Amino acid sequence: MKNNIIKIYIFTSFLFLLYSCGFNKTSSIDSVVDEIITNPELKGKKIILSYSKGVSHNHPLMACWVEDTNGNYLQTIYVAKSIASGIFMHGAKKDGKWIPGQVYRPAALPYWGHQRGSINEKSLYLPSFQSPLPDAVTAATPKGNFKISSPFDNKNNLRFVKILFEINQSWDWNNYWSNEKFPEDEHYKTSSQPAIIYAAIIDLENLTKNYDLLPIGHSHYSGKDGNVYTDLSTITTALSISKSIKVKIEP
Numbered sequence: 001m002k003n004n005i006i007k008i009y010i011f012t013s014f015l016f017l018l019y020s021c022g023f024n025k026t027s028s029i030d031s032v033v034d035e036i037i038t039n040p041e042l043k044g045k046k047i048i049l050s051y052s053k054g055v056s057h058n059h060p061l062m063a064c065w066v067e068d069t070n071g072n073y074l075q076t077i078y079v080a081k082s083i084a085s086g087i088f089m090h091g092a093k094k095d096g097k098w099i100p101g102q103v104y105r106p107a108a109l110p111y112w113g114h115q116r117g118s119i120n121e122k123s124l125y126l127p128s129f130q131s132p133l134p135d136a137v138t139a140a141t142p143k144g145n146f147k148i149s150s151p152f153d154n155k156n157n158l159r160f161v162k163i164l165f166e167i168n169q170s171w172d173w174n175n176y177w178s179n180e181k182f183p184e185d186e187h188y189k190t191s192s193q194p195a196i197i198y199a200a201i202i203d204l205e206n207l208t209k210n211y212d213l214l215p216i217g218h219s220h221y222s223g224k225d226g227n228v229y230t231d232l233s234t235i236t237t238a239l240s241i242s243k244s245i246k247v248k249i250e251p
Contacts, residue, residue, distance in 0.1 A: 034146040036139045038078050042151040045204055046250040047077055047163065049148040054240040059141055060169040061105075063112040066152060067162045069201060073115045074161065076137045077150045079127075083108055084138040086120075086128035102129045106223030107191035109166045114226020125226065149250075152204070159204055163247050165213050168195035169238065176234040177221070187222040193238035195219040197228055198245055206249065213245040 033050075049064055064077040082088045088103040106113070106124045113125035120128040127133045137150075152161075172192045173179055182188040198213035217228040218235060232239065 032144060034142040034144070036078060036142070036146060036148045038137050038139070038148060038150040039075070039153075040136060040151075042153045044151045044154050047148075047150050047152050048248050048250055049077065049150075049163070049165070050244075050246045050248075051142075051146050051148075052243040052245075053144045054243040056169070056172065056237040056240040057144070057242065058169060058172075059143070060167050060241050061108045061141065062165065062167045063109045064148060064163070064165045065112055065115070067115065067164060068156070068158060069160055069162055071115075071162070073117060075153060076112075076116065076133070077152075077163075078148050079109070079112065079133060079138055080141045081138040082141070084127050084133040086126070086130070086132060104128065105187070105190060107187040107194070107219075107221065108168050108223070109195055109219070110223035111195065111197050111219045111226055111228060112164070112166045113223070115164075125223070154204065160201055161204060162199055162201050163211070163213060165198040165245055166195050166219065167198070167238075167241055168219075169193075169241050172237050172241075174234075174236045182222070185222050191221060191223075193218075193235055194221040194229070196232075196235065196238050196241070198242075200247060202247060202249065204249055207251065209248065211247045213247060215239060 061080045061083055063079040066074045066077060068074060083105065086102055087100050104122055104124055104126060106126055110125065116125070118125065120126050120131050168191060170190055170192060174193060177193045196218050197216050199216045200211040200213045202211050215232060217230040218232060220227060
């Protein structure tokens with residue numbers, strides 16, 4: 001009987017140790033925060049954006065930018081390198097293998113693209129290989145949690161501005177945004193559920209407050225316009241790509 005009790009104790013201890021190691025490993029991974037610095041040449045107060053990944057986060061494309069309270073584009077804080085350069089790591093095939101190549105993805109971040117207002121050689125509201133954005137505003141897509149720090153060039157001496165964040169993840173179909181919904185639309189097929197737009201109006205003079213960016217709508221499913229579609233009733237997993245997006249201002 002005593003030997004059985006000892007065996008049970010040892011087995012239970014082993015399971016606890018195994019669980020603890022696995023838990024700590026997961027917690028350690030989730031606690032890693034990539035730090036991205038953009039626009040280093042600019043002067044002004046820093047916009048600090050903190051992103052916590054959600055349960056559906058899986059290599060999404062993202063952009064963050066600043067507008068005035070009337071909706072006029074002012075400055076890009078960050079945009080995924082693939083969108084900014086027009087080159088995707090799996091953009092072309094050679095000898096049966098994926099290699100970097102030029103790709104046009106107007107459905108990826110269409111609201112940011114239209115607000116920015118620059119048209120490329122294909123008449124799309126996108127940067128491209130021929131007309132890329134500078135490295136100062138780009139970085140590879142973070143795999144998990146991250147923080148972006150960027151000075152804001154407040155040329156107009158504004159006190160209140162709007163921070164926007166757009167996020168899109170390929171292949172995240174659901175019952176409404178299905179693979180068969182727009183069979184003739186090649187751009188829709190790379191977007192699935194449309195990009196989600198988050199926003200908050202912030203006070204550049206308030207250095208103590210943390211602002212939560214909240215969803216205000218989604219973009220056009222294939223990037224054909226720059227409208228915000230406020231009905232989110234058909235959106236499911238796209239709303240859990242991020243867990244939280246917060247912004248604060250630093251001197």
